[in-house]
Amino acid sequence: MTKLRPSFILWPTLIALSCAVGIFSFAYVRMHINDESRLRFADESEAVRKEILEESGILGYARSLENLQGFFAASVSVERNEFDTFIEHARYAQTFPATRAFTYIRRVTAAERGAFVRMVRGDTSLEPRGYPNFSITPTSTSAESYVVTYVKPFASNEQMLGEDLLADPIKHAAVEEARDTGALTATSLFTYEGKKYFSIYLPVYKNGAPRGTVEDRRANIVGLLAATIDPEAMLAPSSNTPGAVPKIHITLINDATGTTGTTKSVIFEYNGEAGRNKEEPIPSRMGLSFTYQIGNTNWTLMLSRNITENLTPLEISLPYVGGVSAFIIILLLCGIFYSIFILVTKTSRAAEELAGKLLEAEQRLAETSTDVVLDLDAGGKIISINDSAMRLLGYTLEDVAGIHIGRTGMLGGSSVTDFMRELERALRGESLPPFELQLVKRGGGVLIAEANLTLLREKDVATGARLSLHDITTRKQAERALNESVTQFKRFAEAANDAILVLGNSAVLFANGRNEALLKYSPSELAPAGSFLRAAVAQESREAITNALERLERGGWAADTECTLLTKDRKRIFSVVSLSRVAYENKPATIVIIKDISARKIAEQRAAMENAIARTIRESTPETDAAKQLLGDIATVFHWQFGDIWMENQKTNEMECYNTWVQPGYNLLPFESKTRLLAFKKGAGLPGRVWETGKPKWIPSILNESNFYRKKEAEESGLLTAFAFPLIVGKTTIGVAEFFTDSKMDELSQELFDTFLSLGSSLGQFLKQRMANEEIARNLVDLKKFLLAVEWTEDSVIITDIEGIVQYANRAAEKTNGYSRAEIVGQKAGRLWGNLMPREFYKNMWDIIKYQQKTFTGEIRNRRKNGEEYLASVNISPVFDEMGIPRFFVATERDITQEKAVDRAKTEFVSLASHQLRTPLTAINWYSEMLLGGDVGSISDKQRSYIEEIYNGGRRLVILVNSLLNVSRVELGTFVVNPEPTNVADVCDVTLKELALLTNSKRLTLTRDFAADIPVMNMDRSLIQIIFQNIVTNAVEYTPEGGRVTVTLRKEGESLLFKVSDTGIGIPAANQGKIFEKMYRADNARDVKTYGTGLGLYLVKSIVDQSKGRIWFESKENIGTTFFVTLPLSGMAKKEGTKMLSPIRDVV
Amino acid sequence: MESSAKTVLIIEDHVPVRLAIVEKLKKNGIATLEAKDGEEGLQMALEKHPDLILLDLIMPRMSGMTMLEKLRKTDAWGKNVPVIILTNLNPDDKIMREVVETEPAYYLVKADWKIEDVIAKAMSFLSK
Helix, strand or coil: CCCCHHHHCCCCCCHHHHHHHHHHHHHHHHHHHHHHHHHHHHHHHHHHHHHCCCCCCCHHHHHHHHHHHHHHHHHCCCCCHHHHHHHHHCCCHHCCCCEEEEEEEEECCCCCCHHHHHHHHHHCCCCCCCCCCCCCCCCCCCCEEEEEEEEEEHHHHHCCCEEEEHHHHHHHHHHHHHHHHHEECCCCCEEEEEEEEEEEEEECCCCCCCCCCCCHHHEEEEEEEEEEECCCHHHCCCCCCCCCCCCCEEEEEEEECCCCCEEEEEEEECCCCCCCCCCCCCCCCEEEEEEEEECCCCEEEEEECCCCCCHHHHHHHHHHHHHHHHHHHHHHHHHHHHHHHHHHHHHHHHHHHHHHHHHHHHHHCCCCCCCCCEEEEEECCCEEEEEHHHHHHHCHHHHHCEEEHHCCCCCCCCCCHHHHHHHHHHHHHHCCCEEEEEECCCCCCEEEEEEEEEEECCCCCCEEEEEEEEHHHHHHHHHHHHHHHHHHHHHHHHHCCEEEEECCCCCCEECCCHHHHHHHHHHHCCEEEHHHHHHHHHHHHHHHHHHHHHHHHCCCEECCCCEEEEEECCCEEEEEEEEEEEEEEEEEEEEEEEECHHHHHHHHHHHHHHHHHHHHHHCCCCCEEEEEEHHHHHHHHHHHCCEEEEEEEEEEEEEEEEEEEEEECCCHHHHHHHHHHHHHHHCCCHHHHHHHHHHCCEEEEEECCCCCCCCHHHHHHHHCCEEEEEEEEEEEEEEEEEECCCEECCCCCCHHHHHHHHHHHHHHHHHHHHHHHHHHHHHHCCCHHHHHHHHHHCCEEEEECCCCCEEEHHHHHHHHHCCHHHHCCCCCCCCCCCCCCCCHHHHHHHHHHCCCCEEEEEEEECCCCCCCEEEEEEEEEEEECCCEEEEEEEEEEECCHHHHHHHHHHHHHHHHHHCCCCHHHHHHHHCCCCCCCCCCCCHHHHHHHHHHHHHHHHHHHHHHHHHHHHHHHHHHEECECCCCEEEEHHHHHHHHHHHHHHHHHHEEEEEEECCCCCEECCCCEEHHHHHHHHHHHHHHCCCCCCEEEEEEEEECCCEEEEEEEECCCCCHHHHHCCCCCCCCCCHHHHHHHCCCCCCHHHHHHHHHHHHHCEEEEEEECCCEEEEEEEEEECCCCECCECCCCCCCCCCC | CCCCEEEEECCCHHHHHHHHHHHHHHHHHCCCEEEEEEHHHHHHHHHHCCEEEEEEECCCCCCCHHHHHHHHHCCCHHCCCCEEEEEECCCHHHHHHHHHCCCCEEEEHHCCCCCCHHHHHHHHHHCC
């Protein structure tokens, strides 16, 4: 931890920061307040403006003259009293209070002047006496004058009457402007009777005269109407509103056009603040101006205000408040953070400081101030002193030589007596330990010294003693300081975050509170120092700590050491331990500062584990037991004692133990054995649970865990806690890794949990790969066995490539075709031993295997090397790779020559046998027929019946022979199937017709239920006939008289359905299982039909099976039977054979 | 009688069968000729030119098939004379092939046929 000297950087920075924040806050709040002020100003200005512009404002005043002008235009002439009345009636005085006077000004030419004056003087229309004193003022001699003729109100404005406007330059300009433009014109401000006014003029022209051009107007101007207005009265905002007049500065400026051009003149100013000195410049910051054109004058109305003028004091002060508070707050926050920071680093700093202090103290102690050596004689008188004495004590030899030491004043106070005592002992020859002496310097000042007295001898005679004094003043001071420091130290230590211990030689001298929190040992438990080392330091760290302590004792300083501690409850804690040697309460001691670095350790562990695992995986070969190694890598890092891996057995759906690892030096046999024996289903036991959830699981106490199957063995082996995590490939859990330890394992942090989860992924992949490789190795063994099997099988096996070139031939192949493997391999298959079949045969074969990519089965005739021909049953199949592309052909051949021969013999025998049987039967039957037919004479009834018996027997025998023939063909598989397009409905009808006689004689109701849409199917006619005949005949024969037989024929899905149901004797349940067996007859069948062969259904079933159809029945004894036969609509497949099955006319 | 002066040659080695047929034919007013093996039969056929030949297959010295092959190859008459094969052999591939080639008029299995029907069949050929 570096020593901090932040003060000279930190405080200015803090202050600057706070200032910045304060200023920012100030500006922000200020801006906000100003906006507020502006808004208020805008509102109020608007109000003022409206008021000013209202009818009674500027615009209104302008219009006042217009009305008047209208009046003049409407009249031929306007008399004085009319003028007066008009204005009176129009209530101008009330409407325009700011107008001082309304006047009519008459243009008077020089010639008219005299008459005009006289006229006015004599005008009594308004004033009874007229105006005797009227005159044009100032007297003018110019060509024309514009004279104020009418004035209203007259009373206060008498002076106006007779004024010649042209005399005043301001008015003159405006008059001419008005005359020339015909528009309302305003003058700038002028003074009248001490007040400021302005006038507005509106010209009056001759009625009806043209006034389009300036010339016209000049020619036809008659006079002017004027209003003299007090701007202040007009514009000052009314104070009628309750509350204060708004503080707005109002300025009205008009562009007065005059002869000299346009000048702006301020008509009116109002600053809205009562008592304010109007001359002072207004520092306005907000302003609005509005421009209006009235007549030919531009009026500019400016409203302005100082930003702060309508802010309350609070509002004005708010920015400052904000700024200052922000400044203070930031300062405070920084202060707080700093204090926290300081506090945090205080302990280590304190410790360091203290250690430093202690070291300093030690060093100071170690400093040897040069010793004072005094030689004394036997009496205690000083013989000699050394230089140090002088330096240290200030005495010279001269001062003290020959004087008894006690009397020199060197020895302070009580020391004299102590010293004398020691001296006597020394002189007696005792060897003395060092003792303390108080010394007094010459000029005053006390020293503490360590005194050593040694005997001085001369030839065995004690001549005196040598006193060496070692200044231990500083040491003494240091010790005192140390004692103080200790108290201080203790205080700091208690507040520290780390555990701090002070170990003495035989005891723990001090342990701060953190020790108990960290290690769970109470101070008394820790007291004996040895016990601390034994109990709290874990086995693996003892050596390191012991070494460090030894180093300390030798050198003085030891580097920080990593140390694993064991808490009282057997938990492992990783820490870094700082050791330093000090004097504590005057005794040599070791300060132990323990920093808990569990978090760091965990990160290190993780890294170590990942590295170890990566290396193991990298360096694994098929021979290494990588799984075991990996378990060891993980377990070692965490000091776990046992690890195992479980992998899923796909066949049994259980997890089985794949491998185990035990920490060397540990015997965990019971547990290990049990583990290897078990298998877990999903959810069972620890592996089962992790398998199910796919998440790591931690069991803090095995013995308290349900769903753990190895509790007993765990207890025996001393294992306490367990941890397991899943081994994952993709999203599937393929295995589980478990670990067990004999110490209490802390619940792993979320970080480690996540680490193991991702570890599970990489391990899963790796193990899966390994297992796959092992599988391949196993398969290889199987493959070898397989190859052996192929090699030695009786059937000839030849493998060719896609072109038919032989790649491999087994022994049987050699034997079969007589060629050696060397001759066969590399040749096109069949080149040597084939080519006996017609071309189509080989073409068809290739077509099937190569282009249709199907298996070819057939019988082929080949020739051996020795020329012998043989018949083989051959099977050639294409072999595909993963992408479905044929790569090889595999041909198996079986020499069936012998078989064929045997078959042929059998068939021929059967044919022959049946022929031999039939021959005598023919004779029996025909002769019987002839007898019965009366060919050789008539016979008696009895004779007839006897002969009929013979005849029946004969016929039955014929039927039996035919059935046996069919059966033998079915058995030998030699019957031929010759499908051709057949109308099965017709064939069925034939059957029904054949049975018609019997059906009628038994009075059976035969229902023919054929669907209309039965298609023409590829059937072998005789075979389908056999099916129909047998089933229907059975129904007819086994149904008693008067019963019902229904024959149904229709399409059903992809099949043809042939159904025959009857109300016959039914098949007893016990017999139903055997009904399709050769020669089998149900128990109740014999009663009805004694001569049945029991072969019919067997035959039918064989045919149906051969045709890939289905046959089944439903029957209840004495109720009836229904037989069902389905045949695929695609018809029968052609079958090569040698014989046809013959339909059996089983009817008598 | 429509069948007057018709001759039928019966080639059959089994005596009772041969006799039965001869009897029956005679009853129908047919003249009959008999032979007990293929060789004899062939000779007789070529000599006597019967209108119809009833031929058994399994016979000593020359089988019916051989005889028929030879007959068909002899001359025009031999080629065309109607032959009914009367046998107790089931038709199988080999025989069927030969049957097709030798073009008998008919083929039947004795044991499966009533004698009456056999005679009726023969008569039907004679009346053609």
